[in-house]
Amino acid sequence: xxxxxxxxxxxxxxxxxxxxxxxxxxxxxxxxxxxxxxxxxxxxxxxxxxxxxxxxxxxxxxxxxxxxxxxxxxxxxxxxxxxxxxxxxxxxxxxxxxxxxxxxxxxxxxx
Numbered sequence: 204x205x206x207x208x209x210x211x212x213x214x215x216x217x218x219x220x221x222x223x224x225x226x227x228x229x230x231x232x233x234x235x236x237x238x239x240x241x242x243x244x245x246x247x248x249x250x251x252x253x254x255x256x257x258x259x260x261x262x263x264x265x266x267x268x269x270x271x272x273x274x275x276x277x278x279x280x281x282x283x284x285x286x287x288x289x290x291x292x293x294x295x296x297x298x299x300x301x302x303x304x305x306x307x308x309x310x311x312x313x314x
Contacts, residue, residue: 235242 231239231242
């Protein structure tokens with residue numbers, strides 16, 4: 204195939220594509236009554252709606268992140284309280300064992 208026939212083939216393909224686009228544009232004009240501005244504004248409105256939706260979601264995520272941070276600090280405080288309680292309970296248990304050990308072998312009926 205010569206360069207000339209390749210060029211003609213490419214030109215024919217481009218012509219078919221151009222005609223297909225023109226058909227599509229004509230179809231869109233019929234569907235929109237020739238009002239491309241309405242189509243473009245509709246697309247812009249959809250973009251704004253999506254952007255606003257993402258903004259709302261991001262705001263909610265920021266609020267939740269703040270709540271999780273507060274809950275995390277609260278849980279740290281509770282963990283420290285539990286650790287303190289466990290330490291105190293161990294001391295009480297040790298005291299009880301010491302007191303009970305002192306009573307082993309003693310007659311509890313005498314003062």
